[in-house]
Amino acid sequence: MTALVIERARLVTGTGGPLRGAALGALRVIEDAAVAVAAGRIREIGSTRELAARHPAAERLDAAGRALLPGLVDCHTHVVYAGSRIGEFERRLAGESYQQIAASGGGILVTVAATRAAGLDRLVDESTPRLRQMLRLGTTAVEIKSGYGLDLETELRMLAAIERLDAALPLDLVPTLLAAHVVPPEYAGRAGDYVDHVIDKLLPAARQWHARSRFAARGVPLACDVFCERGTFDVAQSRRLLAAARALGLPVRAHVDQFEALGGLDAALDLAAVSVDHLEASTPESLQRLARSSTVGVVMPAASFHLGQRYANARALVDAGGLLALCTDCNPGSAPCPSLPLAMAIACRYQKLRPAEALNAATVNAAHVLGLGAEVGSVEVGKQADLLLLDCRDWRELAYSFGGNPVAAVVKNGRLV
Numbered sequence: 001m002t003a004l005v006i007e008r009a010r011l012v013t014g015t016g017g018p019l020r021g022a023a024l025g026a027l028r029v030i031e032d033a034a035v036a037v038a039a040g041r042i043r044e045i046g047s048t049r050e051l052a053a054r055h056p057a058a059e060r061l062d063a064a065g066r067a068l069l070p071g072l073v074d075c076h077t078h079v080v081y082a083g084s085r086i087g088e089f090e091r092r093l094a095g096e097s098y099q100q101i102a103a104s105g106g107g108i109l110v111t112v113a114a115t116r117a118a119g120l121d122r123l124v125d126e127s128t129p130r131l132r133q134m135l136r137l138g139t140t141a142v143e144i145k146s147g148y149g150l151d152l153e154t155e156l157r158m159l160a161a162i163e164r165l166d167a168a169l170p171l172d173l174v175p176t177l178l179a180a181h182v183v184p185p186e187y188a189g190r191a192g193d194y195v196d197h198v199i200d201k202l203l204p205a206a207r208q209w210h211a212r213s214r215f216a217a218r219g220v221p222l223a224c225d226v227f228c229e230r231g232t233f234d235v236a237q238s239r240r241l242l243a244a245a246r247a248l249g250l251p252v253r254a255h256v257d258q259f260e261a262l263g264g265l266d267a268a269l270d271l272a273a274v275s276v277d278h279l280e281a282s283t284p285e286s287l288q289r290l291a292r293s294s295t296v297g298v299v300m301p302a303a304s305f306h307l308g309q310r311y312a313n314a315r316a317l318v319d320a321g322g323l324l325a326l327c328t329d330c331n332p333g334s335a336p337c338p339s340l341p342l343a344m345a346i347a348c349r350y351q352k353l354r355p356a357e358a359l360n361a362a363t364v365n366a367a368h369v370l371g372l373g374a375e376v377g378s379v380e381v382g383k384q385a386d387l388l389l390l391d392c393r394d395w396r397e398l399a400y401s402f403g404g405n406p407v408a409a410v411v412k413n414g415r416l417v
């Protein structure tokens with residue numbers, strides 16, 4: 001039984017995918033469109049006249065000509081954590097850099113200490129408002145990384161928090177193990193030993209947790225990520241960890257080239273990573289190699305904005321025919337930003353994306369990064385009914401305006417939330 005028909009909409013969506021090169025800018029636009037939803041899925045797309053006649057008993061939502069888009073997909077966040085880093089923000093404004101603060105024992109390790117001290121309930125409580133805010137801003141699926149625990153107990157607690165939040169909130173969450181985020185204090189100066197520990201203990205434990213979690217039951221994978229950078233994990237260590245994760249059958253991803261191009265991007269490509277993320281410092285040659293691969297380049301304009309740093313050359317990646325996705329990177333240190341529309345707005349201005357490219361990068365291609373390309377990321381028959389109704393007719397407001405919220409309503413799994 002069709003439960004809901006959204007009618008008189010201007011439907012705007014990417015289709016198929018993943019979308020590379022020129023195809024990233026392609027959108028399907030249907031005027032006076034209707035979308036019929038049943039059991040949480042999109043059953044039919046047609047004209048308002050057609051679908052209204054076919055489903056007279058369904059509940060109706062009148063879009064009144066406003067834009068209807070797919071729910072946004074945030075494919076890279078660190079939104080589960082405890083505590084605050086506002087003090088560090090003040091230090092940066094007074095002249096210290098993100099790396100200087102990290103080298104002095106601040107930065108990610110401050111959030112690690114707060115997260116280790118927080119129980120599961122507090123972790124869930126502190127993260128819930130951030131996720132609700134993301135939902136109001138149009139995001140209906142969010143990847144969340146561990147990486148503020150860095151010991152077996154706390155990494156598993158972070159994963160448990162992600163699972164609890166997934167059950168409690170009308171959002172699809174996707175967990176990623178980022179046990180190799182930074183070297184924890186008890187392994188200071190022994191990054192290699194910590195990588196061994198992650199490979200021997202944390203990785204198998206996380207894999208076991210995942211197998212029994214609600215994620216495995218729904219076909220949502222657990223990926224393994226690493227932060228490859230000077231002062232965290234070098235290329236050889238990153239390669240070793242990702243190879244071990246791959247051998248266990250996990251999709252692999254890597255934070256590479258945020259501050260320096262060390263070679264982590266090439267190592268990740270050798271291991272057929274699902275994505276390489278950041279890319280602010282990537283060389284033109286690496287971006288060309290990335291463009292020829294099936295690995296997605298994930299860029300995070302809000303992090304460059306917040307840190308006052310260069311932006312990844314997303315334009316070059318797309319022009320070379322590569323796969324691009326956009327994310328918020330939402331985290332307390334480099335991007336305290338829940339808004340994918342703001343990330344799109346910045347990407348259009350400083351990474352020279354067209355609004356259509358930014359939208360597909362934050363929907364179709366982001367869903368592909370998470371292994372959810374068949375379920376979410378576009379308004380197509382058979383997919384989950386995750387939809388955004390904007391408060392305007394021209395959907396480009398999403399990337400054009402900033403500082404507000406043009407999302408009038410969010411439908412998640414066929415329900416108005």
Ligand code: NIG
Pocket residue numbers: 078107108111227255258303329331332333334335
């Ligand atoms: O993607 N680069 C490493 N990790 C995060 C920052 C996390 C933090 O500062 O707490 C990032 O930018």
Ligand code: FE
Pocket residue numbers: 076077078255329
């Ligand atoms: Fe990150």
